[in-house]
Amino acid sequence: MRIDRIEVFQVKLPLIYPWKTAYGEDADIHSVLVRMVSGEHEGWGETTPFFAPTYSPETASTVFILNQEVFCPLLVGKSFDTAGELLDALAVFKGNPFAKSGPETAWWDLQARMVGQPLGRLLGATRTRVDAGSDFGVQDSFDMLLEKIQGAVDAGFKRTKLKVRRGWDLDMLKVVRAAFPTHTFHIDCNSGYTLDDLALFKAVDKLGLAMIEQPLFHRDLHDHAELQRRIETPICLDESITSIRDMELAVELGSCRYLNIKMGRVGGLSIAVALHDFARDEGIPCWVGGMLESGIGGGLAIELAGLSSFTYPADLFPSSFFYREDLTEPDLRLSTGCTFELSKVPGTPYQPIPERVAARSYRHAVFEAA
Template sequence: MKLSYKKLKMPLISPFTTSFGTDRDKDVYVFILENNGITAYSECVTDENPFYGPEDNYSAFHIIKNYLSSIVMEVPSPAEFNERSRFIKGNNMAKAAMEMLLYDYHAKLEGMPLSKYMGKTKGHADVGISLGMDDINITLKKIQDALDRGYKRIKVKIMRGKETEILSSVRDNFPEIVLSADANSDYTERDFETVKKIDRYDLVYLEQPLYHDDIIYHSRLAKEMSTPICLDESITSPEKAQKAFEMEACRVINIKEGRLGGIENSLKVMDIVRSFNGHVWIGGMLETGIGRAFNVSVASLQDIDYPGDTSPNDKYFTHDIVKNPFKMVNGTIKPNDGKGIGIEIDQDYLKKYTVEEGVLN
């Protein structure tokens, strides 16, 4: 039995800019569980900075090392792990990294692909693309390239003061495309009149315009807009998803397994969304091929009805750490057929990008 980690620093092909900063590298912890001839993998979706949410790489690693690794070493089922880790408040991304490691392990133990182990897979994921903020001419070229490749939904990042420039240019050049926008919590309740003007751009949804932990103001805004609200950062548990729909704060939810504490809670949120006749899709956090394999597996489930941010990783990295990166065909990606998440690690690139490593048991 061995539980180990590697911290990687992977350069991005191009900087990825949102309302809270610009990423030029992906700094990520990868975890490896070896037991009974099975090797399972996961990654933590935190970053070096606590800008997306309250966790970062350092806080997550502290929680994993000092509280969660001892539970994982007993190789419980994911459900048992979630029950035993409930005494730790918050820290969903740390918990998710360990829970998803156990999902990969147990799916491999059962000899099943993760998508089938979870059940109700439709066999493919519909793919959209998320574009960071850039010079508008570069953005327009990236959109055309994405459409030429067959992406089923275009999402652009916006921020306060630049929404009109970005969305007007996109709509003027691409009046018919399936378009959404993501504000990453950049607006406040004082910006309602500005945000309401976004209705003119015929978006399939506007993602997380207000505070990262808010439901109340989103509920008020949603009642004043025709554009559906999609919540991302605000939905940190099935209970928050239930409250958001009860308060009519959203009609769409972006599921990120890491933000929700893992796959089990993600499945619960899907059930809640379905009960309210809402819509749901799978987001991304610039994951490596390891995290991407989890995302594609979850995005292939029947309850996921909108294209997600599950682009092939050649969009982000010149060289991924897996030998079998995903390929998109006609706007869809199929989850791996192998056991668990079905990845083949490229040891050369894993070694090249590793800046720290160790054993947790």
């Protein structure tokens, strides 16, 4: 397809309740949307690295500026028959996977709409619906957390992920495990600990968690391998894996037994699919992570989660969990059994509402082919 026009929007989406993790607190989600046009068709991508470089070295602003100054001027007016060709055009630029995934995910949505196919079918999805998991950040009190977990259990969520940070870890987990002895839990440490915390992880090891997500610094694959040798609970890597090369090294070192795959963190849907295939071939189960994307990115992630080796419920959530009003119609809603249905229409069913996108945007750039 020839890319006739690209628009990039930097948006701020106010959260109903602050998102508190090991790296801090976000009152809003800062995200970058990419609208890509070819002839009469348009597709939308989204990439969400947050406001500050806390989750990743990238931020919503670095993603916007890179797309504005470097990537989109190079892509507009060119033709790309595959997303791989588009990524090849950006391959000379080092790193910055979140920035690259903006136009890459838009390309996939546009391609699906142009060929009249649901996005999942193009990506190789084999399911018609995917399991959503529940996920709770740090709360104001144990009672508040227990009440939310009870709600998730009653609603039928098959697993619950708990964010931990210093002061909200072992004591909280013991209280939760005592209240819910058989429910599936895992924790996400968001790189907040070191090997000096081995005693803590040994204690956590006795609580029967499904996995411990990203316990250590994101660059420390060796330390993750060392920790995995000392505990039984599988380690899941998230922040550490931004490419296939990272995962090859992690497997060689024995740094993880689970993989969280986010299309933004790894540089797009094509690489997310390749990582899924690589993990499957290595016998490492994986699941789809999220960055509290709007209905645009959430809709793309649902299609990705339809691939066969995404066996653990995904971090995919209804819009109403986090936002008073999403950017799309319909917004993200659960169907039977805490699942999301894959698209039956070209692309995804979640259409951005231009007025809402405009109202939430604080930066906007437009590129037209000559």
